[in-house]
Amino acid sequence: MKQEDINKKEEQRMYYDMMLSELYVAKNEVIEEPPVAISAGTYKDYDYELKEFIERPLPIATYGNITFIQAPPKTCKSFLVSLLSTVYLNDTAGKRGGNFRGHREGRGVLHFDTEQSKYHAKKMFSRPFRITGRDFEEYNSFVLRELSANDKLGFIEWYMEEHGENVGLVIIDGIADLCHDTNDQKESSELVQRLMTLTSKYNCALLTVIHTTKTTNLAGGHLGSFLAKKAETVMDLSQNEIMGGQITVKCKDARNQKFEDFDFGVDKYGLPKIITPPTLTNF
Numbered sequence: 001m002k003q004e005d006i007n008k009k010e011e012q013r014m015y016y017d018m019m020l021s022e023l024y025v026a027k028n029e030v031i032e033e034p035p036v037a038i039s040a041g042t043y044k045d046y047d048y049e050l051k052e053f054i055e056r057p058l059p060i061a062t063y064g065n066i067t068f069i070q071a072p073p074k075t076c077k078s079f080l081v082s083l084l085s086t087v088y089l090n091d092t093a094g095k096r097g098g099n100f101r102g103h104r105e106g107r108g109v110l111h112f113d114t115e116q117s118k119y120h121a122k123k124m125f126s127r128p129f130r131i132t133g134r135d136f137e138e139y140n141s142f143v144l145r146e147l148s149a150n151d152k153l154g155f156i157e158w159y160m161e162e163h164g165e166n167v168g169l170v171i172i173d174g175i176a177d178l179c180h181d182t183n184d185q186k187e188s189s190e191l192v193q194r195l196m197t198l199t200s201k202y203n204c205a206l207l208t209v210i211h212t213t214k215t216t217n218l219a220g221g222h223l224g225s226f227l228a229k230k231a232e233t234v235m236d237l238s239q240n241e242i243m244g245g246q247i248t249v250k251c252k253d254a255r256n257q258k259f260e261d262f263d264f265g266v267d268k269y270g271l272p273k274i275i276t277p278p279t280l281t282n283f
Contacts, residue, residue, distance in 0.1 A: 034062035037169055037205035038088055040259040041099040057101065059256045060084070060233055061205040063168065066195060068175070068208045068227050071237035076247050077209050079272040080237065080264060081173055082127035084207060085109055088169050089139055090132045098262065098274030107168025107204075108138030110159070114152055114177035118143050123270075131271055138166075144177070153178045153191065157198065164202045175208040175223065182221030192226040212236075228253065246275060 039057030047054045061067040071077045088102035089109060113121040125141040128134075142159075144152045156178075160167065176182050179191050199206050210224055228234055234253040240246040246265045251258040262276040 034064050036103050037061045037063050039101045043257045063203050063205050064199050065232035066206045067233040068231050069235045070210050070212050072212050075237045078124045079266055082124055083272040086128040086131050089128055089136050096273040104168045107166055109169045110167050111141040111171040112144055113173050114144045115174055149178055149180050160202055167204050170204050170206045172208040175210050179223050182223040185222045188223040188226050192230055
C-alpha cells in the first residue's frame with residue numbers, strides 16, 4: 001500500500017474515532033423523549049416506571065425534528081402555518097386553535113417565506129397578531145424571495161448561528177425554493193441533511209411546506225421523498241369536497257400517535273380557524 005493511501009486511511013480512522021462517543025448508544029443509556037413543541041389533544045401512554053397509563057400531549061411537532069405540510073396549490077397552506085405559529089406563540093390561539101397547544105416555554109419563532117412578495121408575506125406574518133391582539137417580540141419574519149437557492153439556505157443557517165439560541169420553532173414556507181432541482185437526488189439529500197443538522201444543533205422544531213404533484217398527490221420530486229422519510233409528521237391538505245371552502249388536514253404519516261382528520265377554514269376577516277378538533281386515532 002502506498003504511503004499516501006496509508007496516511008489517508010489513518011486520517012479516516014482518526015476522523016471516525018472522534019465521532020464514536022457521540023454516535024454510540026449504550027444498552028443501559030437513558031434517552032429522554034423529545035419535548036413537544038406543538039400538540040393536538042392528548043393520548044394515553046403506558047409509563048413503565050410508574051406502571052400505569054398516563055395522559056400525554058399528542059405531538060404534531062417536537063423539538064429536534066421536522067414536520068412538513070404537503071398540499072396542492074391554493075389549499076390555504078399559509079393559513080394553517082399561521083394558525084400553528086399562533087398556537088405556538090399563544091398556547092391555544094383562543095377558540096380558533098381547537099385542541100392544538102403550544103409548548104414554547106419562552107422560546108421564539110423564526111418564519112421564512114421564500115415565495116411571496118413582501119406585501120403578501122406581511123399579510124401572512126400579521127395573522128398571529130390579528131388573531132391574538134398581541135405583539136410578540138419573539139416572532140421574527142423574513143422574505144427570502146429575491147435570494148438564490150444557495151443564499152436562502154445560507155441566510156437561514158447564518159441567522160440561526162447568530163440569533164438562534166432561544167428559537168423553538170423555525171418555519172420555512174416553501175422548502176422547494178431552497179433547492180435548484182427538487183428531482184436532483186444528491187442536492188435534495190444534502191438539503192434535508194442540513195435541515196436535520198439545524199434542528200439538532202439548535203434543538204428546534206422545523207415546520208416546512210412543499211407542493212404536491214397533480215398526478216400522484218405526492219410531495220414533489222426527490223426532495224419530497226427525502227422529507228417524507230426523515231420527517232416526524234407529514235400533514236396532507238386537500239379541499240373538502242362536501243363542505244365547500246373548508247380544507248381537510250390528514251395525518252399522512254407520523255412517528256408518534258396519529259391524530260384524526262380535521263378541517264379548518266378562513267373566516268370573513270381572513271383569519272384561519274379549526275373546525276373539527278383533532279382527537280386520537282383509534283388503532
